[in-house]
Amino acid sequence: MRGINFLNKLRKNKKLQLVEPNENIREADINKSMDSLTASRVLLKSGLLAEAVASTYYSMYHMLTSLLFKTGIKCENHMGSVILMKEIFDLDNSDIILAKSERIDKQYYVGFKIIKEDTEKAIKNAEEFNGRLLDFISRLGQEQLTGYRTKFAKLIK
Numbered sequence: 001m002r003g004i005n006f007l008n009k010l011r012k013n014k015k016l017q018l019v020e021p022n023e024n025i026r027e028a029d030i031n032k033s034m035d036s037l038t039a040s041r042v043l044l045k046s047g048l049l050a051e052a053v054a055s056t057y058y059s060m061y062h063m064l065t066s067l068l069f070k071t072g073i074k075c076e077n078h079m080g081s082v083i084l085m086k087e088i089f090d091l092d093n094s095d096i097i098l099a100k101s102e103r104i105d106k107q108y109y110v111g112f113k114i115i116k117e118d119t120e121k122a123i124k125n126a127e128e129f130n131g132r133l134l135d136f137i138s139r140l141g142q143e144q145l146t147g148y149r150t151k152f153a154k155l156i157k
Helices: 002-012 023-045 049-071 078-087 094-108 116-138 142-155
Strands: 016-018 073-075
Touching: 002 016, 002 078, 016 142, 023 049, 023 116, 049 073, 049 078, 049 094, 049 116, 049 142, 073 078, 073 142, 078 094, 094 116
Parallel strands: none
Antiparallel strands: 016 073
16 A cells, blocks of 8 residues: 555656656667666676666666556656556566666665675576566557556556
């Protein structure tokens, strides 16, 4: 229920709304996702592990926003988008929640030891997450999209 209350607060502040589905933004977000994942690998090879972790999260986030724009949902809040993944699409969002937490820890706090193997694992998780989401997006038909839009409208009324 707390997640729904948060979504309604975003809606009231015009940070979450139903818009026309946008294939151009969807495709641009997929490209951003792929670029961020490529950057993660380059940063890993360069030994910039905290930056690789951050870029890995953004790769996942951009793939998620691609799904939202495919459906016609605009969310200007990262956690709101993550909540929608579960509430609207009934998809497991635990991987992106973990990636977001790791990004925050590694970017904003000191005292966290970052290990190359953990960063490699994060990149592999992002690759798998992005693949699952891209597959889900590619299989969406018009009837499903309409159903998700209706579900969204009911959720944040």
